[in-house]
Amino acid sequence: MKTGDPMNFEIERKNRINTIEEIIKKYLPEEVGYQKTIMEAMNYSILAGGKRLRPMLMEETYKLFGGQDRDIIEPFMAAIEMIHTYSLVHDDLPAMDNDEYRRGRKTTHVVYGEAMAILAGDGLLNLAFETGTKAFSGISEYDDFMELTLYKRVGEALEVLGKKAGIYGMIGGQVIDIEGNDNPAPKEVLDIMYGLKTGALIEASMMIGAILAGAKRDEVKTIEKIAGDIGLAFQIRDDILDVTSSQAELGKPVHSDEKNEKTTYVTIMNLDNASNEVAVISERALKAYATLNRRNEYLQELIEQLISRKN
Numbered sequence: 001m002k003t004g005d006p007m008n009f010e011i012e013r014k015n016r017i018n019t020i021e022e023i024i025k026k027y028l029p030e031e032v033g034y035q036k037t038i039m040e041a042m043n044y045s046i047l048a049g050g051k052r053l054r055p056m057l058m059e060e061t062y063k064l065f066g067g068q069d070r071d072i073i074e075p076f077m078a079a080i081e082m083i084h085t086y087s088l089v090h091d092d093l094p095a096m097d098n099d100e101y102r103r104g105r106k107t108t109h110v111v112y113g114e115a116m117a118i119l120a121g122d123g124l125l126n127l128a129f130e131t132g133t134k135a136f137s138g139i140s141e142y143d144d145f146m147e148l149t150l151y152k153r154v155g156e157a158l159e160v161l162g163k164k165a166g167i168y169g170m171i172g173g174q175v176i177d178i179e180g181n182d183n184p185a186p187k188e189v190l191d192i193m194y195g196l197k198t199g200a201l202i203e204a205s206m207m208i209g210a211i212l213a214g215a216k217r218d219e220v221k222t223i224e225k226i227a228g229d230i231g232l233a234f235q236i237r238d239d240i241l242d243v244t245s246s247q248a249e250l251g252k253p254v255h256s257d258e259k260n261e262k263t264t265y266v267t268i269m270n271l272d273n274a275s276n277e278v279a280v281i282s283e284r285a286l287k288a289y290a291t292l293n294r295r296n297e298y299l300q301e302l303i304e305q306l307i308s309r310k311n
Helices: 004-026 036-046 053-064 069-092 108-112 115-140 145-164 170-179 187-197 199-213 217-244 271-290 297-307
Strands: none
Touching: 004 053, 004 069, 004 199, 004 297, 036 069, 036 108, 036 115, 036 187, 053 069, 053 217, 053 297, 069 115, 069 170, 069 199, 108 170, 115 145, 115 217, 145 170, 145 199, 170 187, 170 199, 187 217, 199 217, 217 271, 217 297, 271 297
16 A cells, blocks of 8 residues: 555544544443443544544554454454543543543543543443453454464453553553653653553553464564564654644643653653654654565555654
8 A cells, every 4th residue: 555645544544543433433332321421422432533543553563473363353442442442531641641632522520520430431441351351252253273362362361451451551640640740750760651551451452452363473573673673663752742743733731741741751851852753763664664574555655754744
């Protein structure tokens, strides 16, 4: 799909987003029962739109390694977006970043109240793992040997999902972020925080795609490194956009980092140097991708587009 035409890429991207939206909707709870408010808040949060970057990276990595079974990959595509959304719901809370807009509309705690937003985040996290386990249901049509292999892959994927979303991944990054608010963080701490807070779920997305498709262990490790660099470059770019973009473009408040007195790449170096960091990290990711000797032209272009994004 490597056409060099931004318009063609944008059409392909929108088509994939539409497909991902339909996949996510299949696994969302019906808004019924005495507790239906929690379902409404969960669905409000996850159906607010967004780039659907993580399930997209997961699916394209799955394709990169020859994966074809939709029944196995789709539950994980929905699960990773549920976890990402829960993290945003909690990140927007008054105790965290205290933001009122996300993806162009009021945040969950503004619409449903702080307590219900906490529960909606908790609900999405639990639903993510319930959804991920549904991949086991798509295995029974294979012969015994392949069934055993696929069960093992799904189990490994669930392990990656749990670790990268937890205290050794995204939550760990949030802890460093919160505790670092009182003191400017040096670059090495910032890199660790970004690697956990932002990079971990991108790593999980691409690693799970590779694992479920049957990639070798060294290939999964390479994918992890590529995804880590994508996450770091993505977050530095986010720092830059927080200063240079507008709320209309981003769909969320700008100058939020300054408001919360957070250390970012922009606060420890100027915009030009931060942009150079993005370029260096991105080039490293693309070089590592080339060593895989596999082709998914859309995936490569997606990685390149993420680095130079405007929103």
